[in-house]
Amino acid sequence: MPLFGREVELKTLAELVDAPEDRSGVLIRGEAGIGKSALVAEAVSAASAAGLRVLTTIGVEAEQNLVYAGLHQLLYPVRAGVDALPTPQRDALRSALGLAEAAEPSVYLVGLATLTLLAESAAVRPLLVVAEDVHWLDRASADVLAFVARRIESEPIVMVATLREGERSHVRDAGLFPMPVDRLSDEAAAELLDSIASGLTPALRVRLLEEAAGNPLALTELSAATGHHGGPGPVLSLSDRLGGLGPVLSLSERLERAFTARVAALPAPARTALLVAALNQSDSVSETLAATGLILGSAAEPEILAPAAEVRLIELAIGVVAFRHPLMRSAIAAASTLAERRQAHLALAETLHEQPDRRAWHRAAATAGADEGVAAELDRAAGRARHRGGVAAAIAALEQAARLSEGQDRKAHRLLRAAELAVESGSRATAERLVRDAHALELSPRRRATAAWLLSGFEDGVREDVSRVSELAELAASVAADGEVEPAVRILWGAAMRCFWSEPGPAARRSLLGVADRLPVPADDPRMVAVAAYVAPFERGGIALDLLRKRAGVAGAAPEIDRYLGSAALQVGAFDLAARFSAAAAPGLRAQGRLGLLPRALAVQAWSRVRLGDLAAAVPVAAEAAKLAQETAQPFMYGLATAVQAEIAALRGDHGRARTLADEAERVALPAGARPVLATVQLARGLAALSEERFGDAFAALSRMLDPADPAYQLALRAYCLAELTEAAVRAGRIDTMRDILRDVEPLAASTPSPALHIGLRYARAVLAPNGEAEELFTAALRADLTGWPAERGRLHLAFGEWLRRRRRAVESRTHLRTARETFDALGMAAWGERARRELRSAGESSPNRDPDAREKLTPQELNIAQLAAEGLTNREIGQRLYLSPRTVSTHLHRIFPKLGVSSRADLARMLKTFEESSSSR
16 A cells, blocks of 8 residues: 655655665654554565665564563574674674673674674675664663664665654664654545545544544554454444544554454454463464463464454464554553453463573563562573673563562662662663662661662762762771772772862862771772872872882783773873873773773873874874763763863864864863863863963963862862963963962972973973073973973973073074974974974074874874774774774775875875874974
8 A cells, every 4th residue: 555645754765775875774753653664664665676685673562671682683584694703792792692601791792793793794785774663672672773873884784763752762862864754644644544445424534534633553443443444344333433532532542442442352262362462572473372272271273363363453474473553562451451461471471481581571570469489580580681781671670570579678689789780871760760769668787888879870970969979988988897898999989080070178088088098908909099099199199100100011901900090190190101001991991892981991091192292192082982972871971072172173273173172061061060071171272272372361261270169170180281371371471370370289299290290390480480590490391201291392392492582592492493393293283383383483494384194184083993904903803993894994994095195004004103203203
């Protein structure tokens, strides 16, 4: 039957199928019965005619708690390709699909495996991936589909998904082109009705059009109920035809009432079989018949479902029973009695004795009161779901197990375990509800402690009141006193993180340090090093630096430890070590699929690289950190990475982009007062103002970082931009103010060997010194070890050259100014390079125009791919590293080569090596 009134949608779908490489796919969204499945059917038909292979998964409400059920359905036809995947991906996907026992797979690693598998299949024959009713897909499958949708770039793969209006799904936010489907126009609705029920009386025709209100399913099903449809149906009175309904019922309710009336006319055995099929988590006819036979007391044959098929409630195929619309499932279940549903669930549970997860859920659905046996079954199902990476399924199973638990302690234990998983997966509303339910019980001291700190895991506690830090310190001490050292360390780490994002004050910091010092944990434990660095970056900076330098030689052995140490190094101003540890952590986090932690390591790496002046390395890292932070719902890490991108743009002289990015980062961070983000925003704005010679604005922006009353104040970071602040102060005529600032900062230098702090102080002392002392201070500053800090060396040469020129020592100044120009050109710091050129012209020497670094022609992702290709990685290895398909990597390389004027990977490697050597030699 033709689709009426859907010409625009059909044209879009046809274009999608004709050129699958041009767009990743569409998300068809609309109310129940609006025709989403009909549009999908047209897309499938067009795809098949065009030679595309079609893979399909359909979300079923009853399967929401069966981990990776939707993904298993989608990939079953291409399962033979799983064994050819790279080993980590193969193991993750086999574990997720229950094909092998392996360590808990990350959903992102499963996503990469799925992307690779689909891309390999599409290389042989283009693919149409269909995902219907994504709001009912299990969470793990929905997350994987969203992951894949975001990364379909060059592959001949197109995805068509459907979502019911008002429902939520991660697939909705995956970048698929939105296709809202509205109700039919009056003309199209009339055309449809006339095509399926031509014998209606005028009055009934008008009534049906009014009741259906442009909904195609309503027109089809309500007209069928009148007996005027082409198929069989009982002839009812006008009131009964429409369920005796008034306008107070929604369209879905009217449709469900119509379906229920159709069910009521079936023979009793058929109604029983239909209820079993509706409650089953599978479309298996054999399962439905087996369970129905248990209820009826005799074997059930397929013919028992024939009456339901005749009235178009279901469709029967070989071994499969499918409901013609999801509303039919819910209508059938809702129309049954509690006793009937319980009986059906118990029969299904007995039938599924070899499938423990499904059996547990059916037994739970049949259980009204406490039953520890059923609760224990669900608990074990949660463990299996967790092992396969299905966090959402595990949470649901534990929550249901808690409902059925005997004893308050068992109930609380399961609720809090579920809440902990919810925190881990970022499901804040779920975690809060579970913790609230736990608080309503009589909790033991240990359970109370767990409930007290669990929710603090969200957003590192950024949105919590700062008084919470002292509370957490007391809680950690109490938990440790009870002998629970590991939980105490975790609580302490959470509290320390708040000292990074917020400012709790010196008393709270001292309290945290006191608890940390009393814990029976070795001082060189990476977590304790990081705690000390976050809480007391200056007082404990020397101790932290000693431990960091000792461990630098073994970086790369344990990604989680390296991530802690990278964060600690950033706090104490050791940006070279911060970059090293965080870079060492990234490959391991990638390999493990830990995309929640990866953007944190990348953000630290990018922040540090920019401060060192290594913009070429920082650009792709910051971009990836921002992208992954958005994808993993970490707004403040996204804000931090975006602020770093703003700083890069300012240093490159791209002031418009710097402003846009700084505004975006501030928008994210300001409502919650995320201090490191706001500090980096002011740093970016100050750098942009400096290069635009708006020196008063630059000083105002940068000095905000030092004002404890300002949300951009961050205890550690404020001390690491002294060079920029001094530069702005001198040129803005605020020298006396800057000297006052230095007097406040100098005591910090006496308590810590922080490299960034001492480098900044040496610069500031030289620039602010009286003429008789300046030269000696500049010389001493340049003699200091600045290995790995090329931007700071360049800044010193520029300032010293300017000072010499003002003393009319032009010849001597040129050496320093020339070095500064070459350094900034090599680093891509265009704004600073231009300033060195101006100074050189004033000293009597012209400068050649800077040739743009060829790397600057590349997008951040292209630069990342180019660097990895230059290291000798294959397309597949690059894809694994960046969570892209090999084909996408290949497409990017074909764009990169002409941009850089090279024709091979060897040429690419030589070119990038030359650039790196030029930068590092400065």
